[in-house]
Amino acid sequence: MIDFKTDSFQPGLSVDCVIFGFHNNELKVLLLKMKNLDFWALPGGFVGKDHGVDEEANRVLESRTGLTDIFLRQFYLFGNVGRTSTEHLDSLEAQGLISSDNVSWFRKRFITVGYYALVEYSKVKQPTVDDISERCDWCSINELPEMMHDHLDILKKAHETLKKELNYQPIGINLLPQEFTMPELQALYETILEKPLDRRNFRRKMLGYEILINTDKRRTGVAHKSPNLYKFDVKKYQKAIQGGLSQSW
Amino acid sequence: MIDFKTDSFQPGLSVDCVIFGFHNNELKVLLLKMKNLDFWALPGGFVGKDHGVDEEANRVLESRTGLTDIFLRQFYLFGNVGRTSTEHLDSLEAQGLISSDNVSWFRKRFITVGYYALVEYSKVKQPTVDDISERCDWCSINELPEMMHDHLDILKKAHETLKKELNYQPIGINLLPQEFTMPELQALYETILEKPLDRRNFRRKMLGYEILINTDKRRTGVAHKSPNLYKFDVKKYQKAIQGGLSQSW
DNA sequence: TTTTCAATGTGTCTTAATGACACTAAGATA
DNA sequence: TATCTTAGTGTCATTAAGACACATTGAAAA
CATH class of the missing domain: 3.90.79.10 (Nucleoside Triphosphate Pyrophosphohydrolase)
Structure with missing residues (x-):
């Protein structure tokens, strides 16, 4: 109460x-x-x-x-x-x-x-x-x-806003563990955007932002080729958030 | 009071x-x-x-x-x-x-x-x-x-927001008279964005949105070549606002 | 031990979008 | 009639995006 x-x-x-x-x-x-x-x-x-x-x-x-x-x-x-x-x-x-x-x-x-x-x-x-x-x-x-109340509307609008923000800024530093694989990062984007993305193009684009650091470690214990672990370059990540990623004008 | x-x-x-x-x-x-x-x-x-x-x-x-x-x-x-x-x-x-x-x-x-x-x-x-x-x-x-009070901050933030919105949606239907020239439209964009834009590239991009209708009229009374008058295609304009113009993802 | 399976990593080609750039045309004014 | 100022236009080079296939790895199953 x-x-x-x-x-x-x-x-x-x-x-x-x-x-x-x-x-x-x-x-x-x-x-x-x-x-x-x-x-x-x-x-x-x-x-x-x-x-x-x-x-x-x-x-x-x-x-x-x-x-x-x-x-x-x-x-x-x-x-x-x-x-x-x-x-x-x-x-x-x-x-x-x-x-x-x-x-x-x-x-x-x-x-x-x-x-x-x-x-x-x-x-x-x-x-x-x-x-x-x-x-x-x-x-x-x-x-x-x-x-x-209208909490569902609020939630929906938050999700919409998040989707839009992806066009301006990188995401993941708060949502993923410190180290993560490229497929995990992609899955995060796919989940937020609610649509599938091409693996190769996603990797290219994401690496192009130059906010990732390859840790040269791999995630083991998976029943397939062990994926590479990345982490964010915090400084560059912050700068990307400040400056915005891709602007049309 | x-x-x-x-x-x-x-x-x-x-x-x-x-x-x-x-x-x-x-x-x-x-x-x-x-x-x-x-x-x-x-x-x-x-x-x-x-x-x-x-x-x-x-x-x-x-x-x-x-x-x-x-x-x-x-x-x-x-x-x-x-x-x-x-x-x-x-x-x-x-x-x-x-x-x-x-x-x-x-x-x-x-x-x-x-x-x-x-x-x-x-x-x-x-x-x-x-x-x-x-x-x-x-x-x-x-x-x-x-x-x-903080009205200057509010104004600044509004302007910032407007700049960002230009990446998502066309602008001008509310700010310009019904008929306007391409240089006028460009001046509006330049003013909002506070930076110069290339005339030819601006025209190409704007026409690419397919929201303009050429009225085949010209603005007379100017001491140089009379520019063409355009108007917005309201339906397509609205659709562009709904759907958003260019999205990165 | 070998095979299988499922997911990862990688490169190229094509197409679309963007940026840079120079000349001709028109219309009023001098 | 010449001049001046702005409008209209096209091409090339670069960059970004989309589509796509095959070799690799490591656990699990055979």
Whole structure:
């Protein structure tokens, strides 16, 4: 149960984080299952009156993953009037997940700022539940459960934005382990873009960015030719993010 | 003077519009000069409790330009704690531009949603002032006056966003008159991108998009060869905006 | 031990897009 | 009529992208 008696939050404003991870060749999102209810929500929070919105997004991310200094980007403000579901609020209230003191606070019209983060799946500590959620799990974006309010729209828009960002900047340093193979990197791109890519052309293009370092090690224990392990050249990677990769003009 | 006694607005939330126009080969922005004060502000508004944020942005745009159905896009939420200037608020108050009843409302921590619009300069009715502004003028983005709060940051970010958008979608249908010449279109691109482009390559690329219709008319009265007039093929233009122009993946 | 299998690594050709670049044409003005 | 300024146009070279096939490796199966 969250208590707002202190009135120390910006009213009608929340932050929701779409936390992407990559595992088993699937793009996953970290979601919370509401206690005793059949819908899930994006991890979110409310913005303290003396805290920046970015700050709150980072706090949410850290509280759910234990990670700091992570790629996290604001992508949209969702400000339609009907974006919250009164049915869902009814359910939360019925389950006692909103204190009676706070009911009016939660019933107000809310806008929410969407952020998306890219995190390394294996680095996320098995996320702990809180007062209002009974599970915090990775869900494949291909099999999403029913979601609270407009959280599905938020998630979809985050994914769209991510797809677009791939045209401007490299990706992977936050989503993959330190060392990875070219096919793994390709699988990540294919998963995000939801389409297959040519192996040879992908390799050529990716190597052309000059952000990869060949570690001269190989991944062993696979029932086929052992692939080469690469890591990112962090400096060049950052520079590529700054400067943007390919611009049309 | 704006009165908030009704308390019918989302507290601590505003909308600011960066309204771009193109005139004399300069990119211009519509700004308001605060009455008797030496700083200017983006046209903005507050979000009614039962109105969507997009809706309010459209209302602001229409109230300042008289135009509806205009390209208008949300691009960022500005949510830092210190983004409003107490000095500026002091000045507004000293000038009596904020009613004493509303002082506390305005002094609250505010976040603002940035929108940018592309409008045809000549179609904008000479904008009327309101209670708190004494002028509403087009300012060249190269010679901007001192601006209120973080409005310069907002403007800069809008311009950046616009530059990026040029990679994805055509531009001009909202900024240029119905009929225009290729050099005029090029000047628009050069102005937005802040760099010169090769005439021949620009023409080739632009015609390659297949969104232009040659009207077989010419612009007369110029002291040199009269250039051809083009117009946009609205259907194809819209389709190009939907589908995006060039994607790297 | 050998064979099989499944995935990896690699190079070339073709086509498309981009960048660089110079001359002729038109129309008003001097 | 000459001049001046800008518009219109085409080619070559370079780069990026798309399509495509075969040899290699290493575990697992035979």
